[in-house]
Amino acid sequence: MRACYAGRPPKNLTMAENETPVLRFAPSPTGFLHIGGARTALFNWLYARHTGGKFLLRIEDTDRQRSTEAAIAAILDGLSWLELNWDGEPVYQYARAARHREIAEQLLAEGHAYRCYATPAELEEMRTKQRAEGKPMRYDGRWRDRDPSEAPPDASFVIRLKAPRSGETIVHDVVQGDVRFANENLDDMVLLRSDGTPTYMLAVVVDDYDMGITHIIRGDDHLNNAARQLQLIHALDWPVPIYGHLPLIHGPDGAKLSKRHGALAVDAYRDMGYVPEAMRNYLLRLGWSHGNDEIISTEQAIAWFDLEHIGRSPSRFDFKKLDNLNAHYLRATPDAELAKEVEALLERMQPPQSLSGVARTRLQALMPALKERVKTLIELATAADFLYADGPPALDTQAEKALTPDARKLLRDDVLPAFEKSEWRAETLEAAARSLAERLGMKLGQVAQPIRAAVTGKTSSPPIFEVLAVVGKEESLARLRAYAG
Numbered sequence: 001m002r003a004c005y006a007g008r009p010p011k012n013l014t015m016a017e018n019e020t021p022v023l024r025f026a027p028s029p030t031g032f033l034h035i036g037g038a039r040t041a042l043f044n045w046l047y048a049r050h051t052g053g054k055f056l057l058r059i060e061d062t063d064r065q066r067s068t069e070a071a072i073a074a075i076l077d078g079l080s081w082l083e084l085n086w087d088g089e090p091v092y093q094y095a096r097a098a099r100h101r102e103i104a105e106q107l108l109a110e111g112h113a114y115r116c117y118a119t120p121a122e123l124e125e126m127r128t129k130q131r132a133e134g135k136p137m138r139y140d141g142r143w144r145d146r147d148p149s150e151a152p153p154d155a156s157f158v159i160r161l162k163a164p165r166s167g168e169t170i171v172h173d174v175v176q177g178d179v180r181f182a183n184e185n186l187d188d189m190v191l192l193r194s195d196g197t198p199t200y201m202l203a204v205v206v207d208d209y210d211m212g213i214t215h216i217i218r219g220d221d222h223l224n225n226a227a228r229q230l231q232l233i234h235a236l237d238w239p240v241p242i243y244g245h246l247p248l249i250h251g252p253d254g255a256k257l258s259k260r261h262g263a264l265a266v267d268a269y270r271d272m273g274y275v276p277e278a279m280r281n282y283l284l285r286l287g288w289s290h291g292n293d294e295i296i297s298t299e300q301a302i303a304w305f306d307l308e309h310i311g312r313s314p315s316r317f318d319f320k321k322l323d324n325l326n327a328h329y330l331r332a333t334p335d336a337e338l339a340k341e342v343e344a345l346l347e348r349m350q351p352p353q354s355l356s357g358v359a360r361t362r363l364q365a366l367m368p369a370l371k372e373r374v375k376t377l378i379e380l381a382t383a384a385d386f387l388y389a390d391g392p393p394a395l396d397t398q399a400e401k402a403l404t405p406d407a408r409k410l411l412r413d414d415v416l417p418a419f420e421k422s423e424w425r426a427e428t429l430e431a432a433a434r435s436l437a438e439r440l441g442m443k444l445g446q447v448a449q450p451i452r453a454a455v456t457g458k459t460s461s462p463p464i465f466e467v468l469a470v471v472g473k474e475e476s477l478a479r480l481r482a483y484a485g
């Protein structure tokens with residue numbers, strides 16, 4: 001039995017030197033861009049940017065029933081948010097149906113495909129029989145060598161590939177190694193349906209060829225498809241792309257990723273307050289490694305990314321890691337930029353909130369301290385909410401508890417008189433609070449906590465004396481008075 005080498009032998013897993021890599025992301029707009037798709041897009045994008053190649057986008061909208069405009073918009077939006085910019089205009093697969101048909105006709109003319117007139121009832125009968133015999137369900141090739149003139153006049157037909165019946169189809173995969181498929185297990189797949197529409201398998205192969213795709217990096221749920229696509233590529237005598245099938249992403253418990261684990265649409269991550277650079281770093285580490293490096297900037301990722309270090313085992317989704325990376329990138333973001341992000345987030349909220357000039361200045365001034373303590377933009381926006389409007393802040397439960405009658409009395413009798421005559425700087429205010437605490441035989445924290453509760457509405461905040469300086473004398477005193485008892 002001859003092995004049909006339906007892929008490049010492993011030693012040829014590098015391209016000719018003069019060939020520029022062309023990669024693509026080919027989502028089906030039947031749902032939103034989820035975390036697995038985003039990782040696939042990222043890996044393709046990184047490899048294209050690393051090699052100076054191209055990253056193309058193809059919207060596989062051939063499933064007319066399930067493809068929606070909203071999903072297309074969400075995919076484009078998700079990629080844009082992740083800053084995975086594609087080269088040129090997106091290609092829409094459905095618009096290329098005539099070209100797909102042309103190739104099916106060409107295969108037919110060349111004898112690599114044939115018309116199959118089997119009726120749905122016949123196919124059903126075939127399946128029932130196979131099922132009863134415990135055999136895998138496969139088209140039995142009944143029209144493969146039959147003369148089409150034997151078909152009843154005007155009978156409708158599909159076009160099927162005349163696939164090799166013996167030997168193997170081997171997918172040489174940069175991630176999975178050689179994956180072998182016995183050809184006898186791959187039946188003659190349909191290329192063109194009886195209504196003349198191309199099948200997904202045909203469309204993918206033709207589009208990849210026409211777009212000059214050299215590397216196909218995608219989820220390993222497409223590994224079986226790769227074998228079938230290779231048979232088609234061989235029939236057409238087209239160049240075989242380099243394949244890399246990425247292991248699936250699992251939940252932290254090792255089970256298949258579900259919504260509960262984080263299998264959410266990419267925009268959900270934006271809404272949860274994650275920043276694109278953290279997402280890119282996180283998705284990169286979800287299946288690719290560079291020694292023990294966890295924090296990998298996009299610049300480094302472009303410089304280092306390769307196909308050799310894609311992991312072979314499923315990676316596990318872990319919100320804690322994502323949080324840590326996000327906290328890192330938030331801290332690394334310049335204050336003014338971060339303040340803008342918070343503003344943009346507030347404007348997206350329901351109801352939208354816009355900041356006054358004063359609030360914006362306060363937010364920027366306190367940003368160095370605020371960003372040290374948070375993991376997401378949402379946490380940041382919440383931690384800073386006492387800066388947005390004048391007037392006493394709403395108290396959270398803890399702050400409510402902290403403002404006991406004694407604490408309120410302390411504000412009225414001791415804190416306010418001391419602060420009213422203090423110079424309004426963090427250092428002087430702290431000194432005033434310290435001497436007050438000493439005089440009363442209290443710890444500084446015992447004095448600071450009711451101040452914090454009254455001014456921020458919370459029991460944890462950036463250093464309170466910095467907060468007071470940023471909020472300003474008049475406004476801080478007004479808040480202290482509001483909660484003084």
Ligand code: GLU
Pocket residue numbers: 025026027028060204217218222
């Ligand atoms: N449209 C397919 C999907 O969304 C991907 C096809 C491919 O990458 O070849 O799963």
